[in-house]
Amino acid sequence: MAIKQTRKTPQQIEEKILSLLKKGPLSTKKLSDILKSNWSTINNYLEELKHDGKVREIYSRENLKVYVRSDYPVFYGLPLEDKKFNDSLFLLSKIIETWQEKKKEMINKTTMQKIAVNVIKKNSFDIPVVRFHYGKVLTTFLEPERYRETITIYGVKEPPISNKIIKAIEYEIEKEEHSNIAWKEKKKQYLEYPDMKIFDLSDSISHSISKSSIDLQKMLSLFYDVLLEIPTNERYSYLFKQYHEFIGAVNFIFNSTQFNSSDEDKKNCLKEILDTFSSLWQALTTEFFFEDIEPIIDKEFKDIMQFIKDSKVKTHCFEIEERLNNLLEYKKSLNPRKVVIGEDEKKIIEILLEGANEE
Amino acid sequence: MRWFLDMCIILYYISEGDKEIFIKKSQKFVNEKKENKFLLCYYIKDENIPKWLNRQKVLFRELIKQISNSKYEPYSSEECKYLYDKDKKKLIKLIAYFRDVSDKKEIIKKFENAFQEIEFRVNIFLKEKIDEFVIPISEIDFELKSHLFTFLNLGSPIKNDSDAKTLASAIQEHNKNSLTILTADKSDWNEDLLEEVNYHFNLKKKYPELPKIKYLQDF
Numbered sequence: 001m002a003i004k005q006t007r008k009t010p011q012q013i014e015e016k017i018l019s020l021l022k023k024g025p026l027s028t029k030k031l032s033d034i035l036k037s038n039w040s041t042i043n044n045y046l047e048e049l050k051h052d053g054k055v056r057e058i059y060s061r062e063n064l065k066v067y068v069r070s071d072y073p074v075f076y077g078l079p080l081e082d083k084k085f086n087d088s089l090f091l092l093s094k095i096i097e098t099w100q101e102k103k104k105e106m107i108n109k110t111t112m113q114k115i116a117v118n119v120i121k122k123n124s125f126d127i128p129v130v131r132f133h134y135g136k137v138l139t140t141f142l143e144p145e146r147y148r149e150t151i152t153i154y155g156v157k158e159p160p161i162s163n164k165i166i167k168a169i170e171y172e173i174e175k176e177e178h179s180n181i182a183w184k185e186k187k188k189q190y191l192e193y194p195d196m197k198i199f200d201l202s203d204s205i206s207h208s209i210s211k212s213s214i215d216l217q218k219m220l221s222l223f224y225d226v227l228l229e230i231p232t233n234e235r236y237s238y239l240f241k242q243y244h245e246f247i248g249a250v251n252f253i254f255n256s257t258q259f260n261s262s263d264e265d266k267k268n269c270l271k272e273i274l275d276t277f278s279s280l281w282q283a284l285t286t287e288f289f290f291e292d293i294e295p296i297i298d299k300e301f302k303d304i305m306q307f308i309k310d311s312k313v314k315t316h317c318f319e320i321e322e323r324l325n326n327l328l329e330y331k332k333s334l335n336p337r338k339v340v341i342g343e344d345e346k347k348i349i350e351i352l353l354e355g356a357n358e359e
Numbered sequence: 360m361r362w363f364l365d366m367c368i369i370l371y372y373i374s375e376g377d378k379e380i381f382i383k384k385s386q387k388f389v390n391e392k393k394e395n396k397f398l399l400c401y402y403i404k405d406e407n408i409p410k411w412l413n414r415q416k417v418l419f420r421e422l423i424k425q426i427s428n429s430k431y432e433p434y435s436s437e438e439c440k441y442l443y444d445k446d447k448k449k450l451i452k453l454i455a456y457f458r459d460v461s462d463k464k465e466i467i468k469k470f471e472n473a474f475q476e477i478e479f480r481v482n483i484f485l486k487e488k489i490d491e492f493v494i495p496i497s498e499i500d501f502e503l504k505s506h507l508f509t510f511l512n513l514g515s516p517i518k519n520d521s522d523a524k525t526l527a528s529a530i531q532e533h534n535k536n537s538l539t540i541l542t543a544d545k546s547d548w549n550e551d552l553l554e555e556v557n558y559h560f561n562l563k564k565k566y567p568e569l570p571k572i573k574y575l576q577d578f
Binding site: 221224225227228231232233234237240241244245247248251252255336338339341342344345346347348349350351352353354355356357358359 | 366367370371373374375376378379381407411415416418419420423424427428431435436437438445449452453456463464467468469470471472473474475476477478479482542543544545575
């Protein structure tokens with residue numbers, strides 16, 4: 001008797017693709033191999049899913065296209081080892097539940113992440129933590145309002161150490177004074193971890209620039225502090241250089257005769273300065289993120305991760321250069337105020353200008 | 360008299376200290392300008408000075424890296440390729456000078472202020488002391504510049520494109536309106552080098568007159 005082979009409907013194929021993508025990003029080629037279909041057919045389905053907002057393309061070069069589910073809860077859609085992915089989401093979901101149970105309110109995302117980091121660090125759990133725009137976070141994220149849906153979709157299971165994790169969460173929520181206010185939680189983390197100093201400084205800059213009366217010297221001093229915290233290795237060389245250009249321009253602008261002449265100009269200029277600083281900050285913390293996540297990314301995916309990183313960094317660099325150019329153009333239109341320089345500055349000038357006949 | 364200034368005249372004029380005799384000589388020469396006219400080529404104004412300023416920034420970034428990170432391998436940064444050996448010696452001096460200052464932020468502040476002061480002095484010099492900017496960069500004669508480049512630092516692997524462009528500008532301007540070059544660079548800028556123009560068939564016809572060179576040290 002002949003076996004009747006049933007042909008899958010387009011809906012079934014799309015569901016299968018979405019199901020396979022629960023494990024993380026996959027290429028069109030890989031999906032077509034698994035589904036025993038040709039590249040072009042699968043590509044059409046993926047384009048359709050993309051159009052419906054169910055998947056997004058994270059890599060595209062020549063014939064290689066990589067997709068991830070739109071709801072895939074890892075920053076930048078990067079693939080994580082199964083265990084790390086599962087345990088990370090389990091931890092976050094239990095924090096949401098425990099907070100709800102103890103505090104009778106929905107936890108905010110920042111507090112959730114900060115508690116998670118403390119639980120991992122204090123108990124040495126094997127769950128990755130990375131630095132990102134607002135400090136240390138997990139590589140995964142959950143929306144507290146829809147977390148059940150996500151953990152169901154991704155089949156998050158109780159890990160063997162679930163009891164230990166739950167106890168640690170309860171302890172952290174009960175004993176360590178966490179609040180449901182994002183900025184307080186950020187500050188708490190920045191003060192708790194020595195490598196978070198640069199984040200604290202960045203926060204202080206945003207805070208000081210938003211005040212009604214701005215202490216320019218204090219702000220300049222904070223900008224200098226940040227320079228000293230930017231890593232000096234080659235990886236950060238571009239950002240170090242651009243940040244140095246930035247503080248050079250800010251120092252000049254603050255010392256110009258025109259800067260204090262009109263409140264309106266001053267306000268606009270401070271906004272430009274803050275925007276430039278934010279662009280630099282976004283680029284720097286993106287670099288932090290990739291530096292921290294790189295060691296846990298599978299070798300097979302390293303090239304794609306590099307591509308994702310490069311495209312993010314490129315966008316940030318473009319923004320930095322545009323904003324920095326605006327500041328430098330503005331600087332050109334200003335007259336510097338003559339400042340009295342001390343003996344040290346004179347000595348620096350003397351050293352730098354030595355042997356000028358060889359220039 | 361029309362004086363075509365080399366960049367070093369400006370750098371000495373704005374400098375500090377009394378260790379180098381050129382500083383005083385440059386200040387005296389410029390301050391006693393009287394009826395003289397000072398010329399500067401666009402190449403120095405728009406390219407060479409900004410390039411020099413940028414090199415000082417690279418030098419300073421290298422200083423911060425060296426003093427703030429004990430694991431940093433000196434000069435391992437990509438941009439250090441823009442630094443010369445003489446810059447590295449300056450860096451050693453700066454490190455030695457600040458050896459007792461533990462607050463690194465203070466060093467940054469002082470350097471930024473010093474840098475700003477240099478920029479300020481350069482701008483004032485360009486605005487107040489220079490009477491005319493000559494030979495736009497796009498008008499530098501490539502053949503003349505290349506010929507001078509060949510004979511500059513003859514025998515040395517280090518060639519100086521900046522000097523070639525500056526001297527080409529001076530020769531071009533001199534053939535429009537007579538001038539005298541003023542420099543402190545006795546080793547590279549000399550009349551024998553300019554004479555090479557006379558040994559080039561085309562250039563000799565194009566630039567029959569060669570400017571005189573005077574040295575700051577001889578004043």
